[in-house]
Amino acid sequence: MSNLNGKFIVLDGGEGCGKTTQTRMLVEEMNRRGQKVLTVRDPGATHIGEQIRAILLNPDQSAMGMRCEMLLYMAARAQLMTQTILPALAAGQLVICDRFVSSTLSYQLGGEGLTDWEIRAVAEVAIQKWWPDLTIVLDIPVHDSDGRMNRPRDRIERRPREYHETVRQNYLALAKSEPTRYAVVNAGRDEKTVHGDVMGAVGKLI
Numbered sequence: 163m164s165n166l167n168g169k170f171i172v173l174d175g176g177e178g179c180g181k182t183t184q185t186r187m188l189v190e191e192m193n194r195r196g197q198k199v200l201t202v203r204d205p206g207a208t209h210i211g212e213q214i215r216a217i218l219l220n221p222d223q224s225a226m227g228m229r230c231e232m233l234l235y236m237a238a239r240a241q242l243m244t245q246t247i248l249p250a251l252a253a254g255q256l257v258i259c260d261r262f263v264s265s266t267l268s269y270q271l272g273g274e275g276l277t278d279w280e281i282r283a284v285a286e287v288a289i290q291k292w293w294p295d296l297t298i299v300l301d302i303p304v305h306d307s308d309g310r311m312n313r314p315r316d317r318i319e320r321r322p323r324e325y326h327e328t329v330r331q332n333y334l335a336l337a338k339s340e341p342t343r344y345a346v347v348n349a350g351r352d353e354k355t356v357h358g359d360v361m362g363a364v365g366k367l368i
Contacts, residue, residue: 165368166197167254170247170292172262173360175300176330177319178307179349180356184300185260187357188364192256200250203260205238208245214238219316226317228273232281235266240288248292263289264297264344268332269318293343298363299333300349300356 173181173188185201192199205215214234217223239262250257263285270276304326311319337344345363349356 166192166256166364168251168256169296169367170251170257170259170294171364171367172259172264172294172297173300174261174264174268174297175333175349176268176302176304176307176326178310179300179302180310180353181260181300183353184298184349184356184360185258187353188360189258191357191361192258198255200246200255200257201260202242202246202257204242204262204265205235206242208238208241210241211238219318221315221317221320223317228270228276231273232266232270232276233284235270236284236288239263239285243289243292248290251292259294262294262297264294264299264333264336267336268329271332272328295343296363296367297337297344298360299337299344299346301330301334301346302349304330306350 171188173185175181189199189201204211205218206212214237218226218231218234218238247257247259263281266281266285267278271278271281304323307326308323334346337346345366347356347359347363
């Protein structure tokens with residue numbers, strides 16, 4: 163596992179895909195193997211980031227435009243990189259992040275005409291050109307993930323099924339376009355089976 167020192171791994175995917183569970187299982191396994199791990203969530207994990215997160219997910223913020231939404235996500239990400247992620251990577255820690263730029267490239271792409279190029283250009287500034295070594299996309303059909311949502315839904319989760327179908331296809335297209343940076347895992351199975359595939363994807367970094 164020492165070969166994972168200074169690596170940056172992201173777990174991402176649509177709503178109800180099991181990111182929280184799989185992140186926890188991955189961190190527990192890495193800790194068991196003696197790997198120093200920093201776990202963060204995006205947006206969040208800093209005081210500023212958590213305040214931005216609260217604004218982004220608040221259902222009362224219905225007037226928020228997609229470009230404003232994208233820029234707020236990037237602002238939280240910029241603080242997270244400077245304050246937390248980059249220092250941890252420099253110290254040789256493995257960083258595991260719940261969501262990252264891949265989310266913006268899937269959720270905000272196309273809104274108000276936002277292009278892939280525009281999102282990536284802003285991301286380059288926010289993350290200081292430090293892209294993850296691996297992004298694992300936990301893929302599950304929207305009609306299956308709906309049944310997993312057993313809590314009040316936030317502003318993004320409340321969007322119509324058609325929107326979330328588009329988000330899923332954006333994730334899959336993104337992973338297909340960058341196969342060396344992405345791995346797609348079928349998240350519709352039991353959590354131990356999914357964890358095994360997550361570990362298999364991580365193992366390719368070693």
